[in-house]
Amino acid sequence: MEKNLVEVNLDKLVSFRRDVHRHPELGFEEHETSRKIREYLEALDVEYVSGIGKTGIVAWIVGSREGHGASVGLRADMDALPLEEHSGVDHASRHHGRMHACGHDGHTTMLLGAVEYFRHNRAFSGTIYFIFQPAEEGVGGGKAMVDDGLFERFPIKEVYGLHNWPGLPVGKFGLVSGPIMASGDRVDITIQGRGGHGGLNPHGCVDPIRIAAELISKAHTIISREVDPLNPAVLSICAIQGGDLDGFAVIPNTTKLSGTIRALDEETRTIVASGLRRLCESLEHYYGATIELKIEDKFGVTFNDAEATESARKVIQECFGEDALVRDYKPSMGGEDFSYMLAVRPGSYIHVGSGDEDHPHGLHNPQYDFNDSIIPLGVSLLSRLAVASLNRQYS
Template sequence: MNPPIDAETLREWRHAFHRHPETAFEEHHTSQRIIDILQQAGIEVVSGLGGGTGLVAMIDGQRGAGRHIGLRADIDALDVTEANEVAHASTQPGKMHACGHDGHTTMLLGAACSLAQNPDFAGRVYFIFQPAEENEGGGRVMVEEGLFERFPMEAVYGLHNWPGLPVGEAAVHDTAVMAAFDVFTLKLTGRGCHAAMPHLGTDTVLAACQLVTQLQGLISRETPAHETAVLTITQFHAGDAFNVIPESVELRGTLRCFDAQLHDYLIRRFHEAVDSAAQFHQLEVDFDYQRRYPATINTPEHADYCARALEATPGIQRIHRDMPPSMGSEDFAFMLQQCPGAYIWLGNGEDSASLHNPRYDFNDAVAPIGRDYWLSLINTLLAS
């Protein structure tokens, strides 16, 4: 039996992906490199999915019929300028793998190529390489294109590296892992006027400030204390002169939570607050509210499978079952809405820069652990 793909090969693959980051639905070089590696290992690949750059590889076990499962990695990068001075730094200006998807891709590739050398299991494993996880919903696109109809599977699994968590540690959540993610743009328009004569116009800045304060009450006073939600105004654009009350103000931000009923309630109350403020201040409203990603919710049974697989994974010293979920979001949620499964975190190191930071870099020491976790999960689920 051949050994798994070695750590040095994983490092070389990861560094190559890191040097050539590509953002949502533009991952052509990345996709082709994945295809080349898989085909060299003799693995069947279906490409051109998920808007064109996604792909699914498949391996059948030599023990015959059995369950079908899916393992997913995201392949896209971010519009971030890299600040790392390393030999494998991004060669694409303004783009970098600031979230570790180069590492996720590498770990799944390592598992696929290792499994192809010794497919000692029953059933079929689908290896899903998904584009456009960052904000653009590549997971949703793959689902809408018929991922689970074309590649029927009983369960689907994903993972993410986790800065701050030591290498060799992992976190498994029974249910909620990542929050739902919405974005909004709100434009309030009234009558601009001289700042010395506010009665001749409508004070859009005052209205917007009052609304920002009022909206926080949705979280502090209308969200049950045992639930978690965040509403954050991230942009406030208004005016360009000392002595003019601007005709319009634009606000942008995000709303995040886990519970679906609470989510619907907060959105309804948000609209009511906007309408009330606009009526009181006699303003026109242009409100664009977009539900981007649902909450990422594990199936408890499958979370237990992941924990069992981690227990048998070389390099894993500790498994956290009680870590709080993250208010960040993940479009793997679209897959979990359609198919049972689970999503875990693998420690990227206590000293790792945070995700989406220009100094972030995936920890190469994690790649063999992730490869072995995938192989352990396959063995846990399909060994007989």
């Protein structure tokens, strides 16, 4: 497999990626990252507009061949996570409690590599838009860019994105038509009871700890008994806060829970949310407590268009070989707010293998670091996807 299908200055790109890694910024706070991207674009004399969806940027390059309005968008995310880094690499985060633990520094770098390639190779018809998106990590950057007129201001007809995937070895690509990433809802539950002495008068209390325990137990049966077993779904209560560990005999007034709902279709998503609402209402009435349930829509299902996905499959096989595509690839129950863009324009989202002996850690792990060896693969893939899309629009 030829890894460097387009010419890239790998040393330059790796240096940029590691600089961004040293200085991670959280969602909608990517001011320095955005500045560095703008400087890179300006050095290439590439046109762009900044401030889209707060800190987002859209750049574009028009091909030198005559055309009739074909256009395609390539998207990369650029925010970091609120996580303390323990990777031990020389370019580790210099900011306490923030790190690039999902590889968005690498995605941004690969997109800049594609910009630089097309800056010097304009022998195509149409316009390629390069979308640098803020705030992917559950903060709504994709939605913010769409709401800020991304597709009205820039006539993008198809849009593509990729994500490094440590669960796949370098040189492998994961792709599926239809849902590839799950919807994601944040669940917050507040149980307001009546506290008191845990030894003297527990019978006079409305114990929110007891209610929380029952709620957690019953919530985890919603999937197994209300959802079609052939429709993937997840309901996880991931955090609980109530009382004080030093107050061993104190029943608190309030207990709070948080968690997430994931599904690959809207009907299943609704069934799980409805089941959780009914459960909270029944426990509220039974125990005489007040239970407040909030379900926040973080992102929808990331849905790959069939035609765009078939085009992407052909690009991968032609560029990287028949065996590069993982057979019978399965969707992930992780979420991705690229879903907001794919809900408006057809396109496809691709997992790019990044796992090897030197990069065994998964996404969102404090020991994770992006695998720089896949930068040429990402640049090549993005570039070929764009050209294939433009050519299809003219065919």
